[in-house]
Amino acid sequence: MKRMKSSSSMTNLLGAHQESAEMKVTVFGSGSFGMAMATLVARNGFDVVVLTRREEVAEGINKDRRNPTHLKEFLLPENLKATTDAVEALRGTSFIVHCIPLQSTKSFLESMKDKIEPGVPIVSTSKGLHTETLEMMHEIIPNALGRPQPVAFLSGPTFAQDIMANTPSGAVLASEDIMMSQKLAHLFSGPTMRVYPSEDVIGVQVGGALKNVIAILAGVAEGLGLGINAVALLVTRGCREMNRLAVAMGGQEHTMNGLAGIGDLMLTCLGGLSRNKRVGIELGRGKNLEQVLKERAESLQGVAEGVATTPAAVKLATRYRIPTPIMFMANRLLKGEDDAANLLKDMMEAPMLDDVSLEMEFQAMKYW
Numbered sequence: 001m002k003r004m005k006s007s008s009s010m011t012n013l014l015g016a017h018q019e020s021a022e023m024k025v026t027v028f029g030s031g032s033f034g035m036a037m038a039t040l041v042a043r044n045g046f047d048v049v050v051l052t053r054r055e056e057v058a059e060g061i062n063k064d065r066r067n068p069t070h071l072k073e074f075l076l077p078e079n080l081k082a083t084t085d086a087v088e089a090l091r092g093t094s095f096i097v098h099c100i101p102l103q104s105t106k107s108f109l110e111s112m113k114d115k116i117e118p119g120v121p122i123v124s125t126s127k128g129l130h131t132e133t134l135e136m137m138h139e140i141i142p143n144a145l146g147r148p149q150p151v152a153f154l155s156g157p158t159f160a161q162d163i164m165a166n167t168p169s170g171a172v173l174a175s176e177d178i179m180m181s182q183k184l185a186h187l188f189s190g191p192t193m194r195v196y197p198s199e200d201v202i203g204v205q206v207g208g209a210l211k212n213v214i215a216i217l218a219g220v221a222e223g224l225g226l227g228i229n230a231v232a233l234l235v236t237r238g239c240r241e242m243n244r245l246a247v248a249m250g251g252q253e254h255t256m257n258g259l260a261g262i263g264d265l266m267l268t269c270l271g272g273l274s275r276n277k278r279v280g281i282e283l284g285r286g287k288n289l290e291q292v293l294k295e296r297a298e299s300l301q302g303v304a305e306g307v308a309t310t311p312a313a314v315k316l317a318t319r320y321r322i323p324t325p326i327m328f329m330a331n332r333l334l335k336g337e338d339d340a341a342n343l344l345k346d347m348m349e350a351p352m353l354d355d356v357s358l359e360m361e362f363q364a365m366k367y368w
């Protein structure tokens, strides 16, 4: 296919999809979401190259048009290729879609910093908070690269499998520059994907990170066999915690009421495909976290970002003095400090404090 000679600036993104056949997109990561994003933009006509760590994955994609480890039931578009060579993956690229788990992003990007052109936009799809530094992707990316880089954040209720199946989905794409959000949102949009541009970089990222924490507890309730009332109770009260913390951190309430907030929370907590909810289900059934994570790693079930995000979420809630008893419950459970049944009993017995100030509610929390 015909390529633009130099495609590293935002101006090259103007006019897509008309120019899509001339633009190359690089996707970092060949896991479930890397494959879904690569397929989505390939369907929009871009030449896509997936950067993978594994030769057999690159070979499967290039020769058989299937990823042998993730979503292998789906035949991939012909204009989607893969390589293990970062220089080849990035040569002449117009933008990058980053689909590497958040906790691994710093070391991954540090190793890539000399290979990524400073003007190439990176669209991050990673959902989480760094366990130790509490950073989000808008901090991790420039810190790892050691320079500013145009960045945007795509988040919403988008299970990889449904994107591959080409059923209707929607998401939000945020960057500090609304013009850039609009252009990039357009590149992901198509007959089965609506992407809404936003400037709320914080809200979009916090929504995607915290919904995974609540999803673990939704899974726990299901694993304990407590019924849908209990799940709805946890998810709704969890949503309130998520919104309050996001706003305290600088996110906008309307973002939390949209696809990147409640939309993703509903999908993850109530849909059947969530890895985070699955971790919770196993914990609710009595397995310990170590056992659950070992089994998931052995069967390549993919990252459950909520596990590493939960300790960071409670530290941020403490920093901002936001009462988040459900997130604290998740943290105690993951740390093995209490069992699920006890924690839920405590939650039901906690005093009703809805008509007091946030600070009084924060001080009245039991565990922290």
Ligand SMILES: NC(=O)C1=CN([C@@H]2O[C@H](COP(=O)(O)OP(=O)(O)OC[C@H]3O[C@@H](n4cnc5c(N)ncnc54)[C@H](O)[C@@H]3O)[C@@H](O)[C@H]2O)C=CC1
Binding pocket: 029, 030, 031, 032, 033, 034, 053, 070, 099, 100, 101, 102, 104, 105, 107, 108, 125, 126, 127, 128, 158, 159, 160, 161, 301, 302, 303, 305
């Ligand atoms: N799977 C889904 O439905 C969705 C996932 N996401 C987010 O996308 C991100 C990626 O998720 P998935 O693709 O589902 O995870 P996954 O576990 O299926 O794949 C992760 C990929 O990253 C690679 N990777 C991990 N550590 C690496 C490192 N240090 N260096 C190089 N490559 C590394 C793995 O080899 C794998 O290809 C997560 O933050 C997730 O929350 C967002 C929306 C939907």
Ligand SMILES: O=C(CO)COP(=O)(O)O
Binding pocket: 127, 156, 157, 158, 159, 160, 212, 215, 264, 267, 268, 273, 274, 275, 276, 277, 303, 304, 305
């Ligand atoms: O973020 C997701 C969908 O929007 C995927 O959720 P899980 O990571 O829990 O599978």
